[in-house]
Amino acid sequence: MSNEFKGHDKRSRTDLSRRKILTNASAFAAAGLIGGVTGFPFINTMAVRAQDAPLKFWQFYAPGGQVPSQIAWFEKTVADWNASHPQKVELEFVPNSEYINGTKLATSFASGDGPDIFLISPGDFLRYYNGGVLQDLTPHIDAAAQADFPDSVLASRKVDGKIYGIPMEVEPMAMYYSVSAFEKAGLNENDVPKTWDELLELGKKLTTPERFGVLFETNPGYYQNFTWYPFLWQGGGAFQGADGKSAFDSPATVQALKFWQDAINLGVAPRQVLGYGANDVVANLGSGYAAMQNVGIWAISAMQNNAKDVPYGIFRLPTPANGKYVTVGGGWAFVANAKGKNPDAAAAFCAWALASMDQGSIDRVVNWCTVGKSDMPPRNSALKSGAEVYSKGGMGIFAKDIHPGTRAEPRLPPEVYKIISDAIQQTQLNGADPQATATAASQQIDAFLASYKGAPIL
Amino acid sequence: MNDRPLVINRRRGLSAKHREWIAGYLFVLPDALGLLIFLGLPMVLSFVIGFFEVDGFGAYTFAGFGNYARMIRDPFFWSAAKATALYALMLVPSLYVCGLGLALLIQKPGRFNAVIRAMFFAPHMVSLVVVALVWQFMVVDKIGVISRLLPKFGLPAISFLGDPSFALVAVVVVSVWFLMGFYMLIFLGGLQDIPAEFYEAAEIDGAGSIARFWYITLPLLKPTSFFVLLVSMVAAVAGAQAFDIIYVMTRGGPANSTSVLIVYIYQQAFSLGAFGYAAAMASTLILLLMLFTLLLFLFTRGGRFDHE
Numbered sequence: 023m024s025n026e027f028k029g030h031d032k033r034s035r036t037d038l039s040r041r042k043i044l045t046n047a048s049a050f051a052a053a054g055l056i057g058g059v060t061g062f063p064f065i066n067t068m069a070v071r072a073q074d075a076p077l078k079f080w081q082f083y084a085p086g087g088q089v090p091s092q093i094a095w096f097e098k099t100v101a102d103w104n105a106s107h108p109q110k111v112e113l114e115f116v117p118n119s120e121y122i123n124g125t126k127l128a129t130s131f132a133s134g135d136g137p138d139i140f141l142i143s144p145g146d147f148l149r150y151y152n153g154g155v156l157q158d159l160t161p162h163i164d165a166a167a168q169a170d171f172p173d174s175v176l177a178s179r180k181v182d183g184k185i186y187g188i189p190m191e192v193e194p195m196a197m198y199y200s201v202s203a204f205e206k207a208g209l210n211e212n213d214v215p216k217t218w219d220e221l222l223e224l225g226k227k228l229t230t231p232e233r234f235g236v237l238f239e240t241n242p243g244y245y246q247n248f249t250w251y252p253f254l255w256q257g258g259g260a261f262q263g264a265d266g267k268s269a270f271d272s273p274a275t276v277q278a279l280k281f282w283q284d285a286i287n288l289g290v291a292p293r294q295v296l297g298y299g300a301n302d303v304v305a306n307l308g309s310g311y312a313a314m315q316n317v318g319i320w321a322i323s324a325m326q327n328n329a330k331d332v333p334y335g336i337f338r339l340p341t342p343a344n345g346k347y348v349t350v351g352g353g354w355a356f357v358a359n360a361k362g363k364n365p366d367a368a369a370a371f372c373a374w375a376l377a378s379m380d381q382g383s384i385d386r387v388v389n390w391c392t393v394g395k396s397d398m399p400p401r402n403s404a405l406k407s408g409a410e411v412y413s414k415g416g417m418g419i420f421a422k423d424i425h426p427g428t429r430a431e432p433r434l435p436p437e438v439y440k441i442i443s444d445a446i447q448q449t450q451l452n453g454a455d456p457q458a459t460a461t462a463a464s465q466q467i468d469a470f471l472a473s474y475k476g477a478p479i480l
Numbered sequence: 481m482n483d484r485p486l487v488i489n490r491r492r493g494l495s496a497k498h499r500e501w502i503a504g505y506l507f508v509l510p511d512a513l514g515l516l517i518f519l520g521l522p523m524v525l526s527f528v529i530g531f532f533e534v535d536g537f538g539a540y541t542f543a544g545f546g547n548y549a550r551m552i553r554d555p556f557f558w559s560a561a562k563a564t565a566l567y568a569l570m571l572v573p574s575l576y577v578c579g580l581g582l583a584l585l586i587q588k589p590g591r592f593n594a595v596i597r598a599m600f601f602a603p604h605m606v607s608l609v610v611v612a613l614v615w616q617f618m619v620v621d622k623i624g625v626i627s628r629l630l631p632k633f634g635l636p637a638i639s640f641l642g643d644p645s646f647a648l649v650a651v652v653v654v655s656v657w658f659l660m661g662f663y664m665l666i667f668l669g670g671l672q673d674i675p676a677e678f679y680e681a682a683e684i685d686g687a688g689s690i691a692r693f694w695y696i697t698l699p700l701l702k703p704t705s706f707f708v709l710l711v712s713m714v715a716a717v718a719g720a721q722a723f724d725i726i727y728v729m730t731r732g733g734p735a736n737s738t739s740v741l742i743v744y745i746y747q748q749a750f751s752l753g754a755f756g757y758a759a760a761m762a763s764t765l766i767l768l769l770m771l772f773t774l775l776l777f778l779f780t781r782g783g784r785f786d787h788e
Contacts, residue, residue, distance in 0.1 A: 128750045132536045149753055153537030231631075232622055240642060242733040243751075292621045293642020293734065311623065361538075436752040444556075444736065452644045452735035 076104075076112035077138035077368050082121045089327050095394040099375050099386060107374075109367040111139065122146055123243065131155055138362035139371060141354045142187065144178040144431040145244045145439065150357070152435070152476035156186040157358035157365040162373035163188070170379070175400045178433045179355055181477045187355035188376045190390055191397035193318045194351045194420060194428045195249060197221075197236075197340070198303060201333035203228055203313035214337040218253075218281050221314075221340045225290030228313035235290035237312035238282055239300035242447050247439055248352055248431055249300065249316055250446055253278040255429060256345040261438065261467070262479055268471060270442075271464035277342055279449040279456035286450055293451055304328045318352065319424075322396035322416040336416050338424045351428035353400065379403075392417070398425050433480050441466045523766060530760035536753040547760035557761065559736055560744035563648060567740050568716035570652040575712045576705070578656055579663025584693075586664075587671050597668075601661035608658070608721055612728035615654045616641065641730055644737035651729060651738055655721050663708055670704030671697070706780050710773060717769055718742055741765055 079100065083092040096113055104110045114137065120126040122143070130136045131153065142150055150156050160168075163185060168176075171189070179187035197214075204210060207227050215221040225235030239246040254260075259274030285291035292312065297305025303321035306312050308329035315321075316339075325334060339349050356376055358368035374380075376387055387404040391397040392411045398420060399405050405412065405421075412421035434442070445463040448454035494502070530548070533541040551557050582600055586593045603611065618625045619640040630637060640650040678696050687695070698705075716722060723742045726732065732739035732747060739747070741761065749758035 123751065125750050128536055128753065132534075132538075132755065134538060149536075153535055153539075153753075155537055234622070240734065241731050242736075243731060293639035294616075294621050296617075296620060440752060447733055447735040450735075451642060451733065452737070454735075 075363065076110035077362070077364060077371065078114050079111050079139040079371075080114050080116050080121075080127070080137035081141050082116055082118040084115050084117070089323060089394070092394045095386075095390050102382070103371055103374060107367075107371075109364060109371075111371055134361070136359050136362065138359050138364065138368040140357060140359070141190075142357055143244075143352055143354055144433045145248060145352075147178060147187065147433040148435045148476055148479070151181060151186055155360050157360040157362075157369045158184045158186060159188060159358060159369045159372055159377075160184045162370050163377045164379065166379050167373075167377045167383075170401045170403050171377070172400075172402065174428070174430050175351075178430045178480050187357045188372050189353050189355040189400040190376055190387065191353040191395060192351045192400050192425070192428065193320055193353045193397050194349045194425050195252060195316065195318045195339065196349065196420065196424045197314055197337050198307055198317055198321055199314045199335050199337065200307055200310070200312075201335055203233065203310075204335070207313075211335055211337075214335070215340045217340050217345075218342050222284060222288060222290060225285065225314065226288065229290050233310060234292045234312045236285060236314040236316070237295060237300060237306050238285060238291055238316050238450075240293055240295055240451065241299050242443050243299075244439060244443075245299060245301055246446060247442050248350060250278065250282065250442075251432060252339055252348055252350045252429070253281055253342075255348045255350075256339070256341045258346070261432065261434065261442075262471070266471065268464045268467035270445075270467050271461045275460040275464075276456045279445065279459060281342070282446065282450045283453070283456060287453075307334065308332050319397055319417075319420050320395055322420075326396070336419045336424070338427065347427045348429050349424060349427050350431055351398070351425070352431040353397065377401075398428075430480075433477075435470070435474065435476060435479065437470050438467055438479065441470070523763075526759045526766075527763045529756055530763045532756045534755035534759075536755055540756075543756060547757045548764070550757060551761055551764065556736065556739070556744065557741075560739050560741045563736075563738060564717060564740040564742075566648060567652060567655075567722065568713060570649065571655055571716045572709065572712045574652065574656045575659055575663050576708055578660040579708060580667045580701075582660060582664040583667035583671055584697075587668065597664070600664055603658050604661045606658075608724035609728050611654065611658050612725045615650075615657075615725075616729050619650060642734055644735045647730055647734055647737045651726050654725055654729070658721055658725070659712070659715065663712065666708055667701070667704060670701045674700045702780075706776070710776055713772060714769060718765065 079096075081096055083089075083096055085093050087093060093115075100111050100113050116126050117124075127136070127140065131150075136155060147156075160183075168185070175189055175192060176185060179185060179189065199214065204213065209224075209227070213224065215224050221236060228235035239249045254274055257272075257274030257277050259272050259278060260269040263269035282291075286293060295306055296302070296309060296311050300306065300315065301317060301320075303315060303317045303324050307315040307317070307321075308325060322336075325332065338347060341347050356372040358365055358372050362368055374383065376383060384401065384403045384407055387399050387401055388408040391399040391404065392408050396417060398412075399408060411417050441463050445459045449456050449459050529540075531543060531545070533539075533543045533546070586596050586600075590596075619627060621627060621639045621642060622637070624640075626640070627637065638646055640646050674697065678700075679692055682692050682696055722740055723746065726738050726740060726743050727746070730738045732743045742765070745758045745761045745765070748754045748761070
């Protein structure tokens with residue numbers, strides 16, 4: 023009997039066990055799926071970090087990158103802060119391709135584990151502000167320091183008078199030209215074009231079987247839009263009218279779209295650019311692929327570090343007939359994560375680094391703009407401190423001739439950026455009619471604006 | 481006496497059939513768990529997220545079929561669907577022809593066959609980003625190696641990646657170059673399964689090489705063809721090369737001409753933050769692929785092509 027009982031017990035346990043395993047596994051899988059399905063909105067609350075952990079500061083200037091002084095600047099800034107503050111900050115490098123244009127920054131916020139401090143450009147400001155992750159930095163910036171930033175520089179980082187980002191640089195766009203290409207064509211600095219028509223004519227002269235006369239960005243993306251904006255503004259164009267409706271369907275938009283289209287159709291500008299895009303001056307102008315290139319002030323530093331032996335010149339953007347000179351000034355800004363581990367300390371770090379009247383803060387901005395990069399400083403005091411650098415060479419041309427016409431990079435919601443990007447691409451590379459494209463894009467912008475509820479578009 | 485069978489039962493525990501059954505499932509378990517966790521669960525989550533407006537910062541608003549309705553109205557979704565269909569229509573037959581052609585070329589034993597096989601398979605071992613960058617440089621306007629050759633043959637200059645008329649074809653060519661070695665090996669395996677006696681008999685009957693190919697090789701390669709068509713179709717619609725090569729070479733441009741669905745979904749999710757809309761499109765794409773696979777299985781009896 024006892025054996026029978028044991029045998030029966032064994033069989034029962036085997037059956038039960040198998041059934042149990044299957045039941046438990048099914049329950050586990052179902053719970054996982056249901057938990058996943060019903061609980062997914064709360065996944066982003068799961069990220070937990072130790073209270074004494076350093077604040078994470080994401081940036082994309084890599085150790086061992088093309089310009090060593092850039093990462094050195096970040097490292098020194100963080101080391102100086104850590105030496106004098108209890109809440110430590112830690113640098114984390116995120117490759118540029120994974121940053122704004124990639125998945126890492128976006129998915130980190132989606133999962134509730136965004137960096138405490140990070141960099142954004144005006145083009146991304148609304149996305150992050152409207153997402154509620156930008157911390158108000160105003161309480162940490164005294165009135166004198168606020169006044170030290172020109173309004174035009176801070177405007178795109180402000181909402182309702184509060185500052186949500188501190189710019190570390192101003193990067194105006196200009197035209198660069200190859201001195202050797204000019205000389206081979208029998209030209210000199212006196213021949214730099216003043217108007218769009220002159221630029222295209224000069225482009226024809228400089229175009230050879232192996233070289234394009236002039237180069238504009240052709241890759242779709244935020245950067246292409248950024249580089250096109252000044253040509254829109256030069257004719258008096260705008261994105262949004264005073265009535266809050268789209269102002270994109272205008273003669274200024276049409277002529278700006280047509281200008282880039284003409285450059286392609288005439289064969290003076292390439293459909294494809296080299297390197298990592300038209301912001302890469304070394305791969306394009308430096309390699310001899312183009313004789314003139316539309317690029318920003320940072321190209322001075324890039325040429326100095328990577329194409330020292332290539333002589334080049336700089337001139338300000340040409341304008342349409344009867345147009346007014348204006349260029350666009352981009353630039354990255356420090357921002358603090360309002361949903362981070364310690365938003366207040368992160369905000370204090372941003373203000374301490376770039377927006378204090380302390381001489382160390384001013385010097386830091388000067389160093390970044392003159393040693394780390396070749397940029398215009400976003401602060402009057404820094405411009406004064408670096409006066410010598412801004413009085414000669416390429417930086418002198420920017421300070422004297424190009425920067426005075428700078429208008430801040432606009433902040434647009436991603437949806438509007440995409441509509442404009444498609445309009446540029448369709449006209450520039452697909453031969454679409456500029457007028458019809460501007461009209462269609464304007465209607466799309468209006469449709470979007472009708473339901474837009476975020477911070478004002480600037 | 482009554483106790484004996486029970487003692488034997490206890491010693492044996494499970495029958496051989498059951499032990500095999502358990503062993504089989506244990507072997508499959510790691511893969512099944514991996515699929516469930518890393519594919520099944522994300523697919524379910526993606527499907528559910530498709531019914532929400534997701535701002536990417538923790539806010540989820542139920543949208544019902546709003547994202548699906550938007551998809552139907554979105555002209556860029558349809559242009560991406562058209563680009564995907566064109567890409568698949570060019571890629572799948574090209575891979576079939578090139579893969580089979582190369583396999584036939586190196587099928588017979590030869591002194592250099594191993595080297596030739598390695599050569600054709602080598603691209604498949606290279607990073608897709610490297611492949612895309614190298615090709616991008618080779619076809620760049622004016623100074624690319626291939627671009628320089630055109631005028632020498634009296635052909636007009638072409639911007640392979642900058643002209644919407646050519647860009648999709650260019651990325652198909654690069655995709656074929658990258659993938660054909662893999663399909664060559666699959667076809668080679670299929671060819672080696674065909675008994676040599678069939679060819680000998682056909683030759684005795686006077687069948688030429690075309691007849692042998694048409695009446696022996698092709699019919700007996702049906703299961704392999706099924707596999708190639710299925711896998712290459714999935715690769716065309718959602719494969720790594722469909723995203724990586726396009727993203728590196730053209731970023732979906734010029735003028736959205738290479739913006740296939742997988743690239744458009746990526747842009748909507750990560751450039752524009754429309755995670756809910758991207759999830760809805762991804763779910764639709766997966767459902768369409770599953771439907772295609774199901775139909776292919778039904779029509780070919782699971783790739784066996786056998787008859788009653």
